[in-house]
Amino acid sequence: MKALLVITLLAAAAGSPVLAQEKQTAVANFVGEDGKQSGRAALTASKTGVLIELEISGLPANKWVAFHIHEMGKCDAAHGYDSAGGHFNPDKAEHGLLAANGPHAGDMPNQYVGQDGVLRAQVFNGMVTLDDKNAIRGRTLMIHENSDDNRSQPSGSSGKRLACAVVE
Numbered sequence: 001m002k003a004l005l006v007i008t009l010l011a012a013a014a015g016s017p018v019l020a021q022e023k024q025t026a027v028a029n030f031v032g033e034d035g036k037q038s039g040r041a042a043l044t045a046s047k048t049g050v051l052i053e054l055e056i057s058g059l060p061a062n063k064w065v066a067f068h069i070h071e072m073g074k075c076d077a078a079h080g081y082d083s084a085g086g087h088f089n090p091d092k093a094e095h096g097l098l099a100a101n102g103p104h105a106g107d108m109p110n111q112y113v114g115q116d117g118v119l120r121a122q123v124f125n126g127m128v129t130l131d132d133k134n135a136i137r138g139r140t141l142m143i144h145e146n147s148d149d150n151r152s153q154p155s156g157s158s159g160k161r162l163a164c165a166v167v168e
């Protein structure tokens with residue numbers, strides 16, 4: 001009888017919306033080149049990947065820019081965000097969504113910055129999770145100054161790192 005009660009309580013806890021939400025969502029606050037907050041992302045896990053909704057201001061207007069997940073969870077503006085390391089690449093693949101032996105799990109399509117210098121996008125990455133296999137919680141989202149050519153090594157000639165956010 002006691003065992004049955006324990007099982008019932010565990011089941012109730014597992015079904016709790018509060019606990020479920022803790023596992024399935026994350027946020028990331030972007031900092032720009034000057035180290036000041038410049039945007040935000042909301043991340044939601046699904047059965048097959050992670051949806052990333054983002055809005056970032058202060059970017060070069062009317063331009064395609066690269067968007068990646070980088071490996072290390074640190075955004076140090078003073079050193080051009082080198083602190084974030086290379087792309088998140090758990091499978092040791094080549095860089096590039098169109099590369100023969102790619103892509104990195106952290107590779108994602110280029111995004112367009114509007115005339116107001118604001119990037120607004122919803123991007124789905126089916127190669128990662130928030131907390132399970134290929135987890136990205138504790139890693140970084142990165143915007144570069146140029147578009148990614150989707151092929152060249154190691155990072156698609158995407159240039160300087162303009163905005164960085166740790167997934168929390």
Ligand SMILES: [Cu+2]
Nearest residue numbers: 068142144155
């Ligand atoms: Cu990058």
